[in-house]
Amino acid sequence: MKDPNEIQKKLFAGDRRALAKAITLIESQKEEDKNLADLILKGALPKSGKSLRIGISGIPGVGKSSFIEVLGLKLIEKGYKVAVLAVDPSSPVSGGSILGDKTRMEELSQSPNAFIRPSPTTGSLGGVANQTRESIYLCEAAGYDLILVETVGVGQSEYQVASMVDLFMVLMVPNAGDELQGIKKGIIELADFLIINKADGDTKVLAENAKSTYQNALQIIKKEKFWSPRVLTCSSLEKAGFEEIFDAIDDFRKLASKDNRLSLIRKNQTHSWLTHLFHQSLTQSIKKNNLLNDRFSKVESRVVEGKLTAREGAIEMINELKRSFITKS
């Protein structure tokens, strides 16, 4: 199946195999596949944008997979179609996952109203994030109402995922120690929902305590968004607390759809993403131009040797770029 019209038609009809195939094309490194992917994506764009995009983050061990399994089944029970994507890039340093204890969502994956796609295993974080962003559009065009984007709790991937979703959830576990130590300043400000998992058995009381500690901490934050972060507890084990999470998602959706709020957020996200892709494409086309690449290297050497400040070097590079464009015409 390599005919883009065929794939697109089936994808619009909600065919999961066609959706999976289209995402595979997006993740492919082959030029031919990328061109097909672009065709399919372009057709899908006008049909995209109707879902609620939810990011789910949390450090390893917090129980993200079982949380997503229970949440996904709850959403399906409410009549929605749910897609699960993941951004879990190989580490840039070691090339592999340290804690790769990914247990997949068994029950959810068997539902006809769920689509689960593991993270691409190759490529840089930026590349993986780009692919996930495009996959979101494809899932939307295939009729999924909620897109859950899972990320491992690593600084950069959290920011990447937060920049492609509408609602960002941070999963936590109750901690015996000083609760506030578990909150990273940057993360608490990304989070729309802080969800304390494992509110069951021995840790139920701890979870409730954690909830009030977090709620107090959240009051310190100056609000500039329409939504005040909400703290919730749940137990994936006992499937408890998910009705409340569903209600909170619904509240968020209602508020977000007022006054074009969501469309404004998405507009800003698209703007940043486009700027990023522009810089990336520019870098690639500079690398392909031998003369220019050579001149850039010379500026770099002078900066490295301390003969130019980096700021001066950057300005020289812009002048070189201008000169190269002018010469070529």
Add this chain to the structure above:
Amino acid sequence: MKDPNEIQKKLFAGDRRALAKAITLIESQKEEDKNLADLILKGALPKSGKSLRIGISGIPGVGKSSFIEVLGLKLIEKGYKVAVLAVDPSSPVSGGSILGDKTRMEELSQSPNAFIRPSPTTGSLGGVANQTRESIYLCEAAGYDLILVETVGVGQSEYQVASMVDLFMVLMVPNAGDELQGIKKGIIELADFLIINKADGDTKVLAENAKSTYQNALQIIKKEKFWSPRVLTCSSLEKAGFEEIFDAIDDFRKLASKDNRLSLIRKNQTHSWLTHLFHQSLTQSIKKNNLLNDRFSKVESRVVEGKLTAREGAIEMINELKRSFITKS
């Protein structure tokens, strides 16, 4: 004191007021000050590069300030001059620090061989990080042997600081819960030293346990650097463990100076930084060009409206850029 030659001369002689003044110029938003700063920086560059640059990260509550106070005094006792800089940008969301419980380093700040500079309070993370990078060069030109760059444990600032130092330390506290939950996958791979603070009193045994847990976890990581991350414990309260930390820093310095390793790392860092500044300058010059800015906005609108994919939009923007340079000549 606004004469750059005067400031530079005093700075090279190790005058702390001149150093402080030069950093203030770097942090200034005024064009006039920036130009002065550039002159001073350019003069300082050939005299820079001789220190060991150490990043110190850790979430709020881990005791970074008292750790730096004790470490700084130990380094001075060993005969070195120590500068402390900080990257703690205002949050991009709320514009303020949540847990701004910064206690300053009282004893260290009174030593004639220490220079302590708090984080700039305005500007984006990128801007603050640029200023800190330039401040490192100035401190080196002023004769400081060790530059400690402190950062709050937020994803993005950790990566920024790691990209400007030679040795990256992550401070932790012993945790009663599952130790591995405290390690963020990305961070453990940035860390050259994992230092478990508060190895005293009730938490001493916990700290030792944490040490072996981390050491085991670290063995899983594939090594591509000349240095294997080392796990150490200390107590800032009891000033214990700092002789061992000093020895480890010394080991790192010896290994790093072999085979041009350090100079290679710094070269790569400078390269990335220059690329970043180039993109930043390009963005600024596009914004200043009304016609081009307008055309970019039109591409953006079409991408936002789903009429173009972001990738197509990026390519159109590059073509617009070329056209604008050619027209102007």
